[in-house]
Amino acid sequence: MNVVTRFAPSPTGHLHIGGARTAIFCWLMARHYKGQFHLRIEDTDLLRSRQEYTDSILASMKWLGLDWDGELTYQTQRMDLYRQYVNRLLESGQAYWCSCTTEEVDAMRQKAKELGLKPRYNGHCRDLHLGPGEGRCVRLKCPQEGKIVFDDMVKGRIAVDVSELDDMVLQRADGTPTYNMAVVVDDHEMGITHVIRGDDHVSNTPRQILIYRALGFQEPVFGHVPMILGSDGAKLSKRHGARAVIEYEKDGLLPHALVNYLVRLGWSHGDQEIFSLDELVELFDGTHLNPSAARFDVNKLQWLNAHYMRALPVAELARLVRPFATEAGYGELSDERLQGLCTLFRERAKTLVELAAAFAPMLVSAADLAYDEKAVTKNIRPETKERLQALSSVLKDCEPFEAEHLNTVFNDFVKDNNLTFKDIAPALRTALVGFMGGSHLHDIMAFLGREETLARIERTLSL
């Protein structure tokens, strides 16, 4: 099957997760069928469009790993094309000039509303055969009866009576095309076979189909993916926390975790939850898309993220946390040390930010280590101090000072002194990291090194 899809964001904001998901679906669809995936910037809203948003969207696409084919298309650069097609409709009598003002049209709508009817343009200029002129727009001469029916990839068959539609504006009084006109011309010109987009466009689809027909274009297959709701079921907004993919990047999520999560939100393959990119490309054929809206669940996203963080090679994980470690102010860290820290804490963090935060106690000097008061009062007592003191002298001569050996030495120490782990481990942990957390004791000591380990125990003895 020949498949050409496109993602067409308008640069009025960063790429948000809803848009990201439809972009992923489009990309997957194209890759699965070995077709093409295009990117088109719908920047006809001159007031709200900004170059920085285009840049941000492109950056997010790249971060997610969504590459596109061919050159970027900017709608503002194709104004002549749209006008050409509008003229064609004018010439064939399928469109007409309209001199009604916005106020007049508003009044018509208001009146219809009061009568309990659908607010529509009443076709005032439809048969006036007006020519071009100041303040005049171009409207499509829509059929007056019949139904528009299309088979949506995700929603199934959708039918709308044309009486629901009115003679929509194709070209504004300033000569620029309206959204519906530009989209149809572009999708046709770009050879798009599958238009996959947000749910909020289903009501535009019958209108666009009318334009396709008037122009004699072949209609593409439409697929409307439902929107993503906040965890409370309401439309995603600022108060739901991160919504732009750039924010998830800052929160320390792995791009593939986000991709996996987003794809699974609204699409399924039996009971499978974890998918590699290759698997997604192989399995995503545009079927099994869920028609209902889904709520965004941070817990599951983080679970996936933690899963992928554990699965990553340490060197790769270290490379990814580095910017976060720098951001946390740890200064220069060698690759080796960073990797050591990653192996120490990778199973305990859900995000790169959390991972980097876990490094903190390991990177200060004994004198600067902060203690959790509760841990100290509970674990650092006269009798435990004595034990720490004894352990300290054993550690002084422990050779080599490496994890595995330290583990043996510690076990022997416990046995030789007729202790249980509870008699000494909590105290040692408090001494080493300042609170009841962290990683395995022998791993911590090995990372800290002999000198620092002894210094930390020493400092605890004077608490």
Added chain:
RNA sequence: GUCCCCAUCGUCUAGUCGGCCCAGGACACCGGCCUUUCACGCCGUCAACGGCGGUUCAAAUCCGCCUGGGGACGCCA
């Protein structure tokens, strides 16, 4: 107001065109095991077919109505 769409555990979902579903998986929650903390891992518990009718020997699966949610009705995209 009018039109369109949606409806399975708290959440994401499985449920290939009715029977194998007194509904399966995953996240979260709770409990247990493991254990020198916290995790990871493993095991287990709790938990859903919105309501009412209809079709059928048989319905989560088909039909209708109701209810609830969402979207659209711009010379925005």
